[in-house]
Amino acid sequence: MKNVSKYPWCRALSGIGFAAAVMAGCASVPAPTEQVAVAKAAVANAAGAGGPEFASVEMRTAQEKLDGANQAMAAQDYERALWLADQAQVDAQLAVARAHSARAQQTANALQEDSRVLREELNRKNR
């Protein structure tokens, strides 16, 4: 008797608990203001580091994701905002890495070309 009477209450309680947990799950994602700010800074950094020139694909996706994150923030879809902000940040970092590597490659090519021209000139003179 005691068991039977106790059971529905228990079930109701667990039902409420589950609902609360789900609510809490949603509510537990705070506004990712910091992550969005970090992503914004990363995209700005990539834009300044030659990303648009040397890594246009990564640069564009980073920018789109940052825009998406801002929209999600406005819509209070914080989970999506966080998700897009993190992706935008890493995409922007990849854009920076690609820009740096392309710049270094350009420098190396220019120096190698310099060497080649000089060598050619030297050989011509020595002939």
Next chain:
Amino acid sequence: MLNHRFLPLSLAAIATLAACALVPNTSLEEARGSYAAAQTDPQVVKLAAGELYQAGEALNKANDAWSKREETARVDQLAYLAKQRVAIAQETVRQKEAEMAAASAGAERDKIRLEARTAEADAAQRNAAASQRIAEASQRSAEASQLVSEASQRQSEASQRQAQNAEARSRQLEGQLKELDARKTARGLVITLGDVLFDTNKAQLKPGGMRGVQKLADVLKEYPQRSVLIEGFTDSTGSKIHNQELSDRRANAVQTALLDAGIGADRIGTVGYGVTYPVASNATAEGRQMNRRVEIIVSGESEPIASR
């Protein structure tokens, strides 16, 4: 009773979990693959250790979420982040490699510049040396020309002296042969031994003729380059054959006398002309006497005697 009621639920949960475990996450598989590739690349390990570590951390998070059976979207998200971190590590390697290539290309360029400057300096030195050699060569050439010109000057002086000497010797010879009444002709100096120097109609030289020939031999010894041609002539009296023989024998008699006086046979030629080449008319006794004669032609120093 309680246990029995929960049993199906537990079984369902287990079945669900088992089903989950059987379905791999493709994004995660991809991230794992690219991380494994990066991890086994010694260049990545060496040049992008920090970036590789971050990629590893990101991949751990994704693996963790997957093993905890978190939502696919969450696992996908973490896998994407891990994959991008691996890409950053690889891009960092490319950057470092390019930087090293640039450094070595820069060093190479500096080295070539140095070589170029060295080569320029060497070339300048070579040019200077070449100019020096050219100058020396032209100096030597000028000296050689000078020597050649001096030599040719000396040669011309020598030939001139030689010509003068030859002329002097000729004049001297003429002087020495004057007492033999030598005449200067186009063929050379000509000495005429008149008929009176021979016995009448004979080839025997008289003592006076002998003295003349002896005198000629003495002079010829002083001028070893000169040779003589002895020509015999007669008048038209008597047979042609007799006259021919007489002219031959008289010329030979003079030759014999010269040979006896020590003149080499190679320097003496003889020819008898008989009645030909008279110098006067055979109609008078005076003329005939003039025609009976022996002419001795003395050659020049180098040229032979022209024949009649």
